[in-house]
Amino acid sequence: MRPLTVHRLLWKCSILAVVLLAVMLLALKLGAVPISVTDVLLDLGRVVLGQRGQLSTEYRLIVFELRLPRILLGIMVGAALSVAGAGFQALLRNPLADPYVLGVSSGAALGAILSLIASPHVPLATPLAAFAGAGLTIAAVYFLGRREGQLDSGTLLLAGIIAASFLSAVIMFLMTTLAGRDSRGMAFWLMGDLSTPLPPGMRWIFVVGLLAATAAIYSTAADLNLLLTGEREAMHLGVHITRVKLVVYIAASGLTGLAVSVSGAIGYVGLLVPHLMRLLFGTDYRLLIPTSALGGAITIVLADTLARTVVAPTELPVGAMTAMAGAPVFIYLLRRRLR
Amino acid sequence: MNSAGPQATMPVTQRPDGDRARPGPNEVRLGVEQASYAYAAAGREAPLFTLEATSFQARQRELVAILGPNASGKSTLLQLIAGALKPLSGRVQLDGFETSRLDPRTRAQRIAVVQQESSLLFSVRAWEYVLQGRHPYGRGLRFETEEDCVIVENALQQVGAEHLRDRWVNQISGGEKQRVTLARALAQQPLLLLLDEPTLHLDIGAQVGLLQRLRQLAEENRYTVVVVTHELNLAAEFADQAVLLHRGKCLRVGSPAEVYNRELLEQVFEAPLEVEIGPEGRPRVTVRVKRTASAG
Numbered sequence: 001m002r003p004l005t006v007h008r009l010l011w012k013c014s015i016l017a018v019v020l021l022a023v024m025l026l027a028l029k030l031g032a033v034p035i036s037v038t039d040v041l042l043d044l045g046r047v048v049l050g051q052r053g054q055l056s057t058e059y060r061l062i063v064f065e066l067r068l069p070r071i072l073l074g075i076m077v078g079a080a081l082s083v084a085g086a087g088f089q090a091l092l093r094n095p096l097a098d099p100y101v102l103g104v105s106s107g108a109a110l111g112a113i114l115s116l117i118a119s120p121h122v123p124l125a126t127p128l129a130a131f132a133g134a135g136l137t138i139a140a141v142y143f144l145g146r147r148e149g150q151l152d153s154g155t156l157l158l159a160g161i162i163a164a165s166f167l168s169a170v171i172m173f174l175m176t177t178l179a180g181r182d183s184r185g186m187a188f189w190l191m192g193d194l195s196t197p198l199p200p201g202m203r204w205i206f207v208v209g210l211l212a213a214t215a216a217i218y219s220t221a222a223d224l225n226l227l228l229t230g231e232r233e234a235m236h237l238g239v240h241i242t243r244v245k246l247v248v249y250i251a252a253s254g255l256t257g258l259a260v261s262v263s264g265a266i267g268y269v270g271l272l273v274p275h276l277m278r279l280l281f282g283t284d285y286r287l288l289i290p291t292s293a294l295g296g297a298i299t300i301v302l303a304d305t306l307a308r309t310v311v312a313p314t315e316l317p318v319g320a321m322t323a324m325a326g327a328p329v330f331i332y333l334l335r336r337r338l339r
Numbered sequence: 340m341n342s343a344g345p346q347a348t349m350p351v352t353q354r355p356d357g358d359r360a361r362p363g364p365n366e367v368r369l370g371v372e373q374a375s376y377a378y379a380a381a382g383r384e385a386p387l388f389t390l391e392a393t394s395f396q397a398r399q400r401e402l403v404a405i406l407g408p409n410a411s412g413k414s415t416l417l418q419l420i421a422g423a424l425k426p427l428s429g430r431v432q433l434d435g436f437e438t439s440r441l442d443p444r445t446r447a448q449r450i451a452v453v454q455q456e457s458s459l460l461f462s463v464r465a466w467e468y469v470l471q472g473r474h475p476y477g478r479g480l481r482f483e484t485e486e487d488c489v490i491v492e493n494a495l496q497q498v499g500a501e502h503l504r505d506r507w508v509n510q511i512s513g514g515e516k517q518r519v520t521l522a523r524a525l526a527q528q529p530l531l532l533l534l535d536e537p538t539l540h541l542d543i544g545a546q547v548g549l550l551q552r553l554r555q556l557a558e559e560n561r562y563t564v565v566v567v568t569h570e571l572n573l574a575a576e577f578a579d580q581a582v583l584l585h586r587g588k589c590l591r592v593g594s595p596a597e598v599y600n601r602e603l604l605e606q607v608f609e610a611p612l613e614v615e616i617g618p619e620g621r622p623r624v625t626v627r628v629k630r631t632a633s634a635g
Binding site for chain 2: 095223229232235236237283284286
């Protein structure tokens with residue numbers, strides 16, 4: 001018997017944090033213009049020591065104004081999508097739940113696009129509309145996924161996949177008929193892309209929203225462990241079911257909305273990462289939420305680095321990389337479940 | 340939290356919550372007073388199933404068996420006792436508190452329920468499963484204390500499942516899973532232990548073992564135990580009281596000898612039965628089968 005302790009939790013998270021730092025360094029180094037690790041480290045050291053002026057202009061531009069903001073955006077988006085995925089998996093009691101597979105990301109993207117069409121200059125409109133789109137989609141999928149009053153795993157996935165393709169079609173329609181109104185285009189919203197930096201006004205909203213929603217989900221971690229054994233059983237073990245489900249529903253939709261409003265619908269991260277973390281660290285949500293956040297960050301930064309470098313100087317959307325890795329995992333999990 | 344159940348049609352009176360004194364050993368611990376319930380398909384439609392007013396009382400160390408054929412309302416009565424459903428009329432009280440009005444956390448500290456089936460989405464080890472029983476006592480992320488671990492060890496020992504501690508729950512047999520689930524209920528340190536058809540899928544040896552263990556636990560830990568079961572003879576052997584339900588009606592409450600009336604049981608279970616009283620005054624039920632002449 002080895003119950004989870006704070007010590008063990010922090011130890012496992014620090015391992016992942018070190019990996020994340022290494023991946024960040026790699027991502028700073030690699031790209032169309034390669035920069036040696038020593039140079040990156042020296043430059044970072046100078047920034048820390050407040051000697052920013054000594055950096056060569058060229059490096060500063062590439063490393064600190066192009067690559068670093070993109071990496072930081074990737075970290076936040078990856079963490080948000082992975083925690084949302086883990087949350088949806090517990091909420092729906094379905095290990096295949098993921099914001100993209102269930103159509104929630106497409107719902108958020110549609111919300112964001114509609115807000116850009118209706119009121120392009122209101123700063124908070126896009127993330128809020130994306131949040132609303134995510135919340136409405138998951139509610140619709142939840143009710144479509146029920147059979148005879150019971151949530152049915154297969155029906156739920158079908159409902160999600162159909163919602164995703166319907167919403168994608170609406171997005172394509174809007175983007176085609178209203179071309180030119182939004183600079184980001186169809187590929188951004190349907191596949192996800194990290195090349196658009198966060199608008200300065202969005203930065204703090206994004207960070208605060210991400211931390212608040214993750215903390216909200218994390219506060220229910222012990223309850224989610226029990227929710228996975230079934231609602232009635234969890235209730236008999238003292239879980240306040242309605243409250244926990246409401247918190248996770250709002251927070252996971254919020255995380256999806258935030259991520260999609262700045263990076264489009266990046267797929268499969270919410271599926272891939274929590275499962276990988278379960279394989280590595282077990283199924284306890286008290287470990288799973290923080291490790292998924294870190295693992296999601298690592299995954300997206302790696303995927304984006306690959307997307308930037310494999311066909312350099314052209315770039316792939318990061319969503320193409322995650323889908324290439326995630327879709328086979330989805331099929332593997334689906335088949336293992338059907339056996 | 341809004342419970343999805345129908346609204347009470349009768350005003351429910353409640354004892355003032357200030358009185359927290361524990362009753363003495365011989366006072367009533369569980370009181371079911373005229374409790375009824377109705378399931379409806381939707382809002383104003385006629386109910387699909389009704390459990391009519393049911394009453395019985397149980398003290399600590401008592402084992403009550405709820406008997407009846409399928410769809411007689413046994414599980415509904417159990418959920419009413421557990422406080423998961425709110426009675427349409429009447430009330431269910433545990434030490435003077437209405438069970439359906441307790442918040443989930445307090446309720447789980449006082450009532451443990453062993454369900455018929457439980458499915459795990461991701462497998463856990465037996466000790467982790469039993470540790471779930473400590474959930475109502477923790478706060479926040481609930482990092483387990485030394486005390487929790489000791490309680491888990493003791494619970495596993497009490498059900499004779501120490502050897503299963505490090506096994507995966509989905510890789511042990513039905514009988515072993517049953518014992519681990521019972522250990523989880525013990526880890527809740529409840530006053531009231533409720534079991535919904537715990538003998539289902541168990542062989543006769545495991546069934547007798549389980550009932551003997553429940554009897555012993557009721558004695559040692561001063562639990563009040565309520566068991567829903569189909570096993571008439573096991574109930575007759577181990578229960579202090581039997582509650583006989585039929586199509587949502589409570590037909591009789593009393594000692595097994597009082598409840599096990601041949602005509603009554605034949606009518607309820609729709610089978611030709613024979614009831615004899617054993618040497619210790621406990622009834623025994625056998626099936627009467629008419630042989631055709633050619634078979635003899």
